[in-house]
Amino acid sequence: MVKYTIRRLIQALPTLFGITILSYLLMTAAPGGPVAALTFGQRITPQEREAMAARLGVNDPWPVQYLRWLLGDDWMRWDSDGDGVSDGSFLIPLDADGDGEPEPPGTRLGIIRGDFGTSFYARRPVLQVIVERIPATLELGLASLLVGLIVGVPIGIIAAVRRGGLFDNFTRIMAVIFNAVPIFWLGLILILIFGSMLGVLPMGSRCAPTLIGDCPPIYARLNYLLLPMLVLSTGGIAGYSRYMRTAMLDVIGQDYIRTAKAKGLRPRQVWFGHAARNALIPLATFLGPAITGLLGGAAITETIFSWPGLGRLAVAAVVQQDYPVVMAVVIMTSIATILGYLLSDILYAWIDPRIRFD
Amino acid sequence: MRKLNRVLLTGLLLALALTLALPTTAQGPKGGIILEASFGGDPATFNPLLCTETGCARLIGLMMPGTIGVDPEIAAPARVGENPRVRGALVKDWQISEDGTVYTLTFRDDYFWTDGTPVTAFDYKFAWDAIVSGQTDTNLGYVQDVIASVEAPDATTAVVTLHEPDCNALLYIGYIQVIPSHLFSNDFTQFNDNPWNFEPTVTAGPFTFGQMRSGELVSLLANPNYVDAELGYVNSEGFIYKNVPDATVMVEQFLAGEVNLLDSPAVNRRSDIRAAAETGAVQVYAYPGNAWDYMTYNLANPANPQPGLDENGNEIVQEPHPIFGDVRVRQALAHAVDLEAIIDGAVFGEGTAMASTVIPASWAFDETLEPYPYDPAKATEMLAEAGWVDTDNDGVLEAQGALYAEDGTEFRFTLYTNEGNTRRAAVGTIIQDELSQIGVAVDFQTIDWNTMLDIMYAQTYDAIILGWRQGYPDDPDFTQIFSIQSDVPGSGDNTGSYHNQRVVDLMREARRVPGCGLEDRAAIYAEYQRIVKEDQPYMFLYAIDGMYAASSKVEGWNPYPSNMFWNVDAWSVMP
Numbered sequence: 001m002v003k004y005t006i007r008r009l010i011q012a013l014p015t016l017f018g019i020t021i022l023s024y025l026l027m028t029a030a031p032g033g034p035v036a037a038l039t040f041g042q043r044i045t046p047q048e049r050e051a052m053a054a055r056l057g058v059n060d061p062w063p064v065q066y067l068r069w070l071l072g073d074d075w076m077r078w079d080s081d082g083d084g085v086s087d088g089s090f091l092i093p094l095d096a097d098g099d100g101e102p103e104p105p106g107t108r109l110g111i112i113r114g115d116f117g118t119s120f121y122a123r124r125p126v127l128q129v130i131v132e133r134i135p136a137t138l139e140l141g142l143a144s145l146l147v148g149l150i151v152g153v154p155i156g157i158i159a160a161v162r163r164g165g166l167f168d169n170f171t172r173i174m175a176v177i178f179n180a181v182p183i184f185w186l187g188l189i190l191i192l193i194f195g196s197m198l199g200v201l202p203m204g205s206r207c208a209p210t211l212i213g214d215c216p217p218i219y220a221r222l223n224y225l226l227l228p229m230l231v232l233s234t235g236g237i238a239g240y241s242r243y244m245r246t247a248m249l250d251v252i253g254q255d256y257i258r259t260a261k262a263k264g265l266r267p268r269q270v271w272f273g274h275a276a277r278n279a280l281i282p283l284a285t286f287l288g289p290a291i292t293g294l295l296g297g298a299a300i301t302e303t304i305f306s307w308p309g310l311g312r313l314a315v316a317a318v319v320q321q322d323y324p325v326v327m328a329v330v331i332m333t334s335i336a337t338i339l340g341y342l343l344s345d346i347l348y349a350w351i352d353p354r355i356r357f358d
Numbered sequence: 359m360r361k362l363n364r365v366l367l368t369g370l371l372l373a374l375a376l377t378l379a380l381p382t383t384a385q386g387p388k389g390g391i392i393l394e395a396s397f398g399g400d401p402a403t404f405n406p407l408l409c410t411e412t413g414c415a416r417l418i419g420l421m422m423p424g425t426i427g428v429d430p431e432i433a434a435p436a437r438v439g440e441n442p443r444v445r446g447a448l449v450k451d452w453q454i455s456e457d458g459t460v461y462t463l464t465f466r467d468d469y470f471w472t473d474g475t476p477v478t479a480f481d482y483k484f485a486w487d488a489i490v491s492g493q494t495d496t497n498l499g500y501v502q503d504v505i506a507s508v509e510a511p512d513a514t515t516a517v518v519t520l521h522e523p524d525c526n527a528l529l530y531i532g533y534i535q536v537i538p539s540h541l542f543s544n545d546f547t548q549f550n551d552n553p554w555n556f557e558p559t560v561t562a563g564p565f566t567f568g569q570m571r572s573g574e575l576v577s578l579l580a581n582p583n584y585v586d587a588e589l590g591y592v593n594s595e596g597f598i599y600k601n602v603p604d605a606t607v608m609v610e611q612f613l614a615g616e617v618n619l620l621d622s623p624a625v626n627r628r629s630d631i632r633a634a635a636e637t638g639a640v641q642v643y644a645y646p647g648n649a650w651d652y653m654t655y656n657l658a659n660p661a662n663p664q665p666g667l668d669e670n671g672n673e674i675v676q677e678p679h680p681i682f683g684d685v686r687v688r689q690a691l692a693h694a695v696d697l698e699a700i701i702d703g704a705v706f707g708e709g710t711a712m713a714s715t716v717i718p719a720s721w722a723f724d725e726t727l728e729p730y731p732y733d734p735a736k737a738t739e740m741l742a743e744a745g746w747v748d749t750d751n752d753g754v755l756e757a758q759g760a761l762y763a764e765d766g767t768e769f770r771f772t773l774y775t776n777e778g779n780t781r782r783a784a785v786g787t788i789i790q791d792e793l794s795q796i797g798v799a800v801d802f803q804t805i806d807w808n809t810m811l812d813i814m815y816a817q818t819y820d821a822i823i824l825g826w827r828q829g830y831p832d833d834p835d836f837t838q839i840f841s842i843q844s845d846v847p848g849s850g851d852n853t854g855s856y857h858n859q860r861v862v863d864l865m866r867e868a869r870r871v872p873g874c875g876l877e878d879r880a881a882i883y884a885e886y887q888r889i890v891k892e893d894q895p896y897m898f899l900y901a902i903d904g905m906y907a908a909s910s911k912v913e914g915w916n917p918y919p920s921n922m923f924w925n926v927d928a929w930s931v932m933p
Binding site (some may be wrong): 030031032033035036037038039040041042043044045046048049050052055121122123124129132133136188191192195196199202203204205206209210211212213214215303304305306307308309312313316319321 | 391393399400402403408410495497499500550551555556568569571572573574575577578579595596598600601602603604606607610611613614616806807808809810811812813815826827838843844846848849850
């Protein structure tokens with residue numbers, strides 16, 4: 001299994017590399033640009049805009065920008081005699097803003113050397129900006145995933161057991177409704193009912209606002225988590241219940257279930273001890289995308305509930321064309337996706353003896 | 359007996375001391391936390407020289423002193439001490455040289471940073487040096503258009519020299535805000551990354567920095583040593599700027615008391631807020647606003663964008679836009695759009711029609727200048743005179759002897775606005791509908807913000823609906839937007855290629871009126887407004903009425919249009 005895992009990880013590297021190239025290309029090809037997004041409405045002359053573009057390096061061709069992001073720029077512009085003034089450059093001009101003075105030597109190391117750069121907008125290291133959002137993102141994502149599984153799986157099992165019955169039909173209709181209802185609408189309705197009309201739950205944020213100190217432990221602020229978690233888990237409940245129902249129905253037709261029944265086992269033992277356990281196996285493949293979803297955040301839910309997650313940050317970064325932040329999110333979600341699918345495969349082989357690592 | 363007397367005397371003295379002490383305790387800070395909902399994301403910086411958005415501007419205004427005082431009632435520069443409304447500013451007096459080019463500022467000597475270091479003219483000089491150093495990411499470079507140099511001969515004196523006399527000099531001097539220079543290196547190499555920019559542990563305003571919880575809030579704590587506090591102390595415990603990125607939820611949170619302060623709530627929810635005010639649950643202050651919307655025309659050919667000037671500074675004669683290059687067409691369209699219907703439909707009646715770039719709340723506003731009246735019949739007549747008639751009776755006008763369009767060209771144009779802005783989307787829909795009634799076909803599209811900026815700066819559009827926000831005190835100068843130097847495809851703000859030297863001259867003249875009397879200046883701006891109305895580089899729409907709202911639990915709240923927070927040190931929040 002170790003060999004298999006290492007081989008898969010090595011195989012993933014070209015994929016990751018391809019994703020970053022494609023993402024960078026798409027991002028820089030998008031209309032507008034960081035300078036227009038950052039300076040609209042400000043009293044900035046055309047010359048100052050040009051200088052800003054040169055400083056951010058966004059005037060360079062996209063492959064050069066990509067290489068700077070990947071490998072840094074300390075080898076693109078350098079100071080060979082140590083007098084503090086750049087005297088050599090490769091791929092980029094020595095005097096990028098055309099003011100007659102060479103630009104300072106490059107200091108970026110590139111993500112290969114652990115430098116994710118500085119956010120154009122927040123002006124802080126990208127990693128810092130992102131890491132601040134991860135706890136809230138994981139909190140909401142994990143809670144929603146768990147609720148989705150804990151509620152959705154039993155519903156699917158019962159719906160399969162009582163196929164064609166009232167419960168099955170009811171949950172089918174509910175699954176369609178929950179899949180179809182727009183998240184922003186559901187979120188607003190829940191806020192209006194529980195926050196505004198009944199006043200029993202807060203309307204947003206991760207915890208109560210305080211002048212100093214971070215949020216208390218999660219068990220002390222579950223009331224803040226409840227509504228966004230409900231909204232975000234509706235899709236999961238609907239999806240997992242339908243998937244589980246189908247998987248159960250597949251399993252129910254298998255010989256070993258007939259054998260179990262023939263042995264005289266009680267229906268509950270047949271359904272839950274034999275059928276459900278085997279029907280759960282394909283669900284392991286869902287874990288890959290689910291993990292990606294956890295880290296990718298949920299921009300709409302986070303916006304409605306003022307939740308300080310990564311989804312909102314990512315959407316804002318795209319709107320502001322904050323390339324370093326967008327790329328960091330892309331890298332993170334790509335790695336999460338690759339690891340998620342790898343985990344799925346490993347889990348699948350682990351719980352299903354018929355599958356072997358090859 | 360003597361001992362008993364001594365005990366009694368001591369007891370009496372203690373009782374007296376307690377009696378004296380009790381009222382003092384009762385007059386101490388009432389406390390409570392001011393909780394304002396904010397729409398935007400995290401502030402990018404707390405350095406006033408780097409701040410470019412409303413979030414950081416709000417928080418900096420509460421933590422840092424201003425340079426020149428502003429009287430909130432008249433929204434004009436004023437000397438500290440002139441009246442109790444002028445507070446939180448460093449310059450107590452200024453002298454102007456006879457030729458009007460040298461301003462000698464006298465700084466107060468009773469203002470201290472929270473680490474005990476005095477706030478001095480040297481801090482001001484440092485801020486100026488940072489701006490002109492070329493080493494910083496400041497967006498205040500434009501102050502150099504007016505200010506030539508700043509010197510600080512001693513701790514309480516700064517000498518500001520202008521290039522030439524300018525009636526906006528005090529505004530420009532005030533744009534340069536002090537920072538605690540003792541925390542920065544003099545060569546500015548680490549200026550942009552200085553930790554103070556992100557965690558301003560040293561401040562000098564009514565509040566000090568508390569914390570920033572990314573994506574959630576920024577908190578400020580009452581500054582116990584704030585020198586300009588009306589009551590002698592800051593009355594509340596602190597201020598929280600709470601991030602609520604959804605406009606509907608923001609109003610709901612306010613009405614439910616989760617936040618207790620709102621600035622410019624969504625226009626479609628203002629009736630709910632007014633209803634709450636009638637019950638006494640909230641306080642509301644409405645005023646003529648400083649944000650306004652317009653539809654900008656591209657006056658040059660979008661198929662061939664050109665800069666206004668060549669490399670040698672000579673004017674380039676640009677190809678006109680086939681439709682909007684003719685001023686008669688633009689004037690006709692102004693008659694074809696019902697501004698009142700737009701104000702009702704797009705901003706729920708919360709707006710005032712505009713006739714030029716000067717907002718109704720401005721001191722320079724010409725009250726006698728009315729917008730063009732809604733008169734579709736006259737619009738049709740004017741378009742016919744300009745060579746636009748429906749020759750084939752298909753409902754769309756065609757060029758027939760038009761100034762710049764070939765005969766047979768249909769009167770069609772594309773109108774953009776940014777996706778997600780329901781107000782501007784409503785404006786576009788109404789304009790599309792009303793213009794269709796006079797035979798003008800509008801392809802109205804809401805597009806991604808960055809795509810729109812790209813198209814706008816590239817000057818490849820026909821028309822775009824957008825908005826501006828004026829500052830307080832209002833500077834009606836529009837040189838940045840309408841000068842030929844700003845007509846640079848790709849990066850200039852004169853994206854519509856509007857060139858009128860008289861307009862630029864008038865704006866320059868208004869800033870150089872001897873004595874700088876507002877009436878004299880307003881007379882010049884009146885002529886400017888008349889010309890701009892006639893030229894119609896924009897279809898002028900409306901200024902959105904402003905609104906501040908506070909919970910009735912917020913005591914001491916007494917806003918002026920220019921500044922809701924001028925007396926924030928005296929506010930308290932009841933439990």
